[in-house]
Amino acid sequence: MARNVGIYTRISRDDEGDSLGVARQRQDCERLTDLRSWQAVKVYEDNDVSAFKRNVVRDEFELMLTDLRAGLIDGVVAYDLDRLARQPRDLERLIEVFDDRPRLEFATVTNDVNLGTPDGRTMARIMVAFANKSSHDASRRIKRKHLELAQQGKDSGGPAPYGWRKDDRSKVDAAAAEVIREAQREVLAGVRIGTIRTRWQEQGFGNPREGTKRMAHHHVEHILTNPRLVGYRTYHGEILHGEDGRPIMGEWEPINTLEEWEAVCSAVAERKQKHPGKALARKYLMSGIARCGLCKTKIRGQINQRWTPESKAAKYTYQCSVVNGGCGKVGRTGEPVDRLIAQLVLEEQRARAAVTAVPAEERWPDESELEQVTQDIAQLVEAERSKQITVATLLQLLPAKERLRDELKLRRARFYKEQKQAEAKGDTANLTVDEFFTLPIERQQEIVLHSLSAVIIHPAGRGKRKFDPSLIEPVWR
Numbered sequence: 147m148a149r150n151v152g153i154y155t156r157i158s159r160d161d162e163g164d165s166l167g168v169a170r171q172r173q174d175c176e177r178l179t180d181l182r183s184w185q186a187v188k189v190y191e192d193n194d195v196s197a198f199k200r201n202v203v204r205d206e207f208e209l210m211l212t213d214l215r216a217g218l219i220d221g222v223v224a225y226d227l228d229r230l231a232r233q234p235r236d237l238e239r240l241i242e243v244f245d246d247r248p249r250l251e252f253a254t255v256t257n258d259v260n261l262g263t264p265d266g267r268t269m270a271r272i273m274v275a276f277a278n279k280s281s282h283d284a285s286r287r288i289k290r291k292h293l294e295l296a297q298q299g300k301d302s303g304g305p306a307p308y309g310w311r312k313d314d315r316s317k318v319d320a321a322a323a324e325v326i327r328e329a330q331r332e333v334l335a336g337v338r339i340g341t342i343r344t345r346w347q348e349q350g351f352g353n354p355r356e357g358t359k360r361m362a363h364h365h366v367e368h369i370l371t372n373p374r375l376v377g378y379r380t381y382h383g384e385i386l387h388g389e390d391g392r393p394i395m396g397e398w399e400p401i402n403t404l405e406e407w408e409a410v411c412s413a414v415a416e417r418k419q420k421h422p423g424k425a426l427a428r429k430y431l432m433s434g435i436a437r438c439g440l441c442k443t444k445i446r447g448q449i450n451q452r453w454t455p456e457s458k459a460a461k462y463t464y465q466c467s468v469v470n471g472g473c474g475k476v477g478r479t480g481e482p483v484d485r486l487i488a489q490l491v492l493e494e495q496r497a498r499a500a501v502t503a504v505p506a507e508e509r510w511p512d513e514s515e516l517e518q519v520t521q522d523i524a525q526l527v528e529a530e531r532s533k534q535i536t537v538a539t540l541l542q543l544l545p546a547k548e549r550l551r552d553e554l555k556l557r558r559a560r561f562y563k564e565q566k567q568a569e570a571k572g573d574t575a576n577l578t579v580d581e582f583f584t585l586p587i588e589r590q591q592e593i594v595l596h597s598l599s600a601v602i603i604h605p606a607g608r609g610k611r612k613f614d615p616s617l618i619e620p621v622w623r
């Protein structure tokens with residue numbers, strides 16, 4: 147069973163220059179998570195390298211503790227103990243959670259300690275106590291040197307980032323740069339990073355890791371928003387500024403103009419505000435919608451570890467899980483459930499659209515009444531102005547007319563709003579099931595949730611192999 151873990155990364159002051167940037171920590175942690183067949187559902191990223199934020203509370207660390215206690219994640223993957231818990235006080239609070247929830251997972255990339263075992267916890271306490279005492283002066287001096295070079299705009303070493311030539315990372319790789327620019331145009335047109343990621347994986351773009359085509363979502367996002375694209379020199383993910391307050395320019399060819407790059411960054415940031423955490427959280431149509439027929443707990447989708455393209459095994463299943471507080475007794479293969487629900491929902495929406503649809507050209511029927519009352523008001527005002535009636539008379543007659551006018555305007559607005567909504571509904575109602583499944587998963591869920599508040603999956607009984615649609619109960623809104 148895939149367990150949901152959180153990845154914790156942090157840049158510490160001592161990391162300066164040793165290239166253990168957040169991106170690399172995270173990449174290594176993700177690799178480890180894959181190896182263990184866990185699922186990384188959240189990344190917690192603290193940065194206490196900034197001179198302005200010394201001794202700052204580690205917000206993401208606190209959030210991670212809260213999520214662990216609440217059972218939102220079932221474990222932690224970090225680069226090493228030093229990055230996870232530097233102060234004995236932090237370590238003790240973390241250990242407390244592990245004491246309370248003994249089945250939590252734990253792993254570090256350097257494999258220096260395991261908080262999942264009592265012995266490992268003792269070891270961790272000793273290590274943190276020593277780290278606190280020891281001096282890092284020598285390594286600090288070397289790291290200062292790296293920072294100095296960065297401040298001069300010198301490029302860092304290592305393999306060329308995607309977009310620059312492998313043999314000379316100061317020169318643009320024209321083909322890769324065009325791939326980046328095309329994806330940026332798509333982002334500005336509203337295409338999701340996840341969609342671009344899928345396409346890049348299919349086409350082998352974006353320098354995926356050796357031996358795989360898979361790329362992390364944040365990796366693609368980074369390629370499209372990297373400050374390096376406009377020539378800015380960064381240091382551990384932050385743009386370096388010179389003494390004049392201007393960004394330090396690196397010694398390499400840029401790919402974007404400042405305008406292009408800023409537009410893409412703001413489009414990505416805006417999307418994130420609207421859908422925080424969504425990209426990571428939702429993978430299966432029924433996630434967060436399906437509930438167990440026995441205990442009514444929300445059921446999540448799980449990838450089936452035994453699935454291969456050749457085998458007949460289900461690709462994924464919906465499983466009531468003890469880890470999430472459920473009874474663990476109900477599960478179903480995923481695809482037939484998704485297809486059934488898609489069919490039901492699309493049928494229902496088609497039927498509803500047929501009943502409620504207001505023909506697009508149809509005008510609001512009371513337009514002339516509104517026109518009349520508007521004229522009445524104008525005439526009254528004019529009558530007062532030309533002294534045919536007194537102000538007192540005007541003010542006696544006017545309020546009722548105004549109320550009628552406002553009421554009519556409101557009804558007209560409501561009429562057209564419903565017409566537009568019916569049109570929009572009609573769009574989804576005309577989808578075929580196959581078209582439905584080509585939509586982004588968020589959109590699919592939106593359509594399902596428009597008709598259903600939940601889907602209850604009833605127990606199928608022992609040895610029952612064939613999918614039985616009558617045991618899948620849609621709860622209509």
Ligand SMILES: [Zn+2]
Nearest residue numbers: 438441466473
């Ligand atoms: Zn259950």
